Amino acid sequence: MTPAAKVTKNANGTLSVPDHVILPFIEGDGIGPDIWASAVRVFNAAVERAYGGQRKIEWLEVYAGEKAFNNTGEWLPTETTDTIADHLVSIKGPLTTPVGGGIRSLNVAIRQRLDLYVCQRPVRYFDGVPSPVKTPEKVNMVIFRENTEGIYAGIEFDHGSEDVIKLRNFLVEELGVEKIRFPDTSSLGIKPMSEEGSKRLSRAAIQYALDQNRQSVTLVHKGNIMKFTEGFFKKWGYEVADQEFADQTYSWARWEKTKEEQGTEAANAEQAAALEAGKILVKDCICDAFLQQILTRPAEYDVIATPNLNGDYVSDALAAQVGGIGIAPGANINYENGIAVFEATHGTAPKYAGQDKVNPGSVILSGEMMFRYMGWNEAADCIIAGLEKTIESKRVTYDFHRLMDGATKLRCSEFGSAIIENM
Template sequence: MQTKTVLFIEGDGIGREVWAAGRPVLDAAVAKAYGDFRKLDWQEILAGKKAFDATGDYLPEATMTALKNCDLAMKGPLETPVGGGFRSLNVTLRQVLDLYACIRPIRYFKGIESPVKRPDLVNMVVFRENTEDVYAGIEYKSGSTEARKLVAFLRDELGANVDDTAGVGVKPMTPNGCKRLVRKALRFALDDKRPSVTLAHKGNIMKFTEGAFRAWGYEVAAEEFADSVMTEDEAKNGGKKPVIIKDRICDALFQQVLMFPEQYHVIASPNLNGDYLSDALAAQVGGLGLAPGVNMSDDIAFFEPTHGTAPTIAGKDLANPGSLVLSGAMLLEHVGWGEAAALIHAAMEKVISGKRVTVDLAGQIDGSTQVGCKEFGELLGQAL
């Protein structure tokens, strides 16, 4: 038997419910695709409120040690403790484990009623840089000693025009951080036979951070992928390479992905722009309840649903386990078990088309019947 060990964190809020509903679907898909020849070996580790209740620590050292020595992990949503010393548990995990690429595929499932005319044309993968930009942001409160010192330095030493009362923030972006993100996006496009990678940036205004992201992205393409990646100008002049690298200013790209989604296949972006774009794209195809994701380093693939803990509906059997299930399908694809992943995607489309869905989807689909989190998971399992 071929076994893949997956460390998992149940998560806070709706985490327990979506795990209970979603994990059996993943196991059933593997069993149907491969019988007794392949299996997922789930091993629980603790983080968040469950960890605090058991150990007095929201992020135990044993959990971090286990994660640093694994290659596959999966988690539910984690809340950030107020006054717990963490800016965010999710951000801490990403930075400590160097999970620099947040990868979010967005696709349409038949049966979803969307606010846009052609949601079926949406089929993109967003690569969002995960450790720099605002996620590594340094900021000082208006009127604080630190802010006054930094404002004085900017004004007196560098000649910048900054008001004395300003709150001040700095967002660091490095050549290495930007290049490795674009490199991963280009490799994915080539491996998955996607025809383009678009760099999303605000380089017309922030020339030495977001503009640098754009420039460094083109450098990676030219220096490391010259045989297989070409610019838009090269394509217009008759180039025949399999992938086109292009760039768009992020606000213009928001409009483009709404009006012409078929023109965009892979998007690579600094942190904040990627967050906005992936959530906006998810809204076109059903919302965060169907939005999977993975955070990756060069060694670890850490899969997780895109939604948060949703504390107002926790324990009420209202959550949608779809995002967790689809994140699991991503995991299966990642390890080469594509047949099981395909079964999950087909089951999701079948159940949604049958109009028996959780509350978040029921509000978008005329004539639908609302079911609970547990029942939705059971319907997915039956549809495999």
């Protein structure tokens, strides 16, 4: 086999993935070592099963979180994010939130430092997984959550500080703001949402929908109230659809225009003809209505594009419908430069650390996403087949075991072994 090499990007924007590839990983804090030990065996077995020795992964550990702090005094060394950027594709476990000042969230810091503007969360149901809803199998969505702007940009000023007084005075005295109800005790935050940031997210979501033969893209927003931020997120999303993907999509903005010019009947006929021709429908939904409708009619939604805070709520709400965040995968991706960090989406659960107890499904399915991103679909298929058969046989970790009749409880490591056996 050829020497191991990193993933690179071709001139046409596609990834070049060597058969013997180097992939950086961050083990993670708390339960991170437990779930990584189980997951990495699944990854290696899937590659071996799919390619019979023709492809192989060389894992390169990089450091963040407690292990990095203990070794270097830094929670997120620059060397770590430089290595991730240089190798393009990587995977990580959960990271702790540092105590004290400085970095508020290591996960957010990685996303912002590397400009990973898409938080991508696929949500689907696996037969046999306990669910609190009657028809979880109707949930099959992929969320594109904006990662770098909005409330999560972290532009906040503490109440009573010199900075918040300066900002408050500017808002009140220079801009005439009168809606700060309790100005003397208010903390203030700023919510930047740009045309560039909104459009690149919508562009990635629409292109993904086209590439994966999905049916629709929904822009989820609160633009009826926040008109110049989330309202423009919707407007800019429709502009991307109508100006950059006009031959491949049909948008509700186009429907409104036709309705205004020719009437409702003509607009409905135009939309029906577009969908019959195979175009993707680009629509929108106010976020509070969306949170209702994913419970009452989830089959109507497919790919979701949404600002940061909405995406945080929606991701976890949908994960609960299909069995919980313990098996919810995720990735942070810059579709323009190709850098992608796949990750467990749950927390560090320190009280379970070292017990070989928790469900490694989130990081395992994030690895499945990673393989598809790399074009190693056969290895990804092996993981799905192994996981489906394991859950169907009711051999599960404690979180599912307590909710399933007649199930066999497995340790974290045993669950990984069962997936390998069932590939």
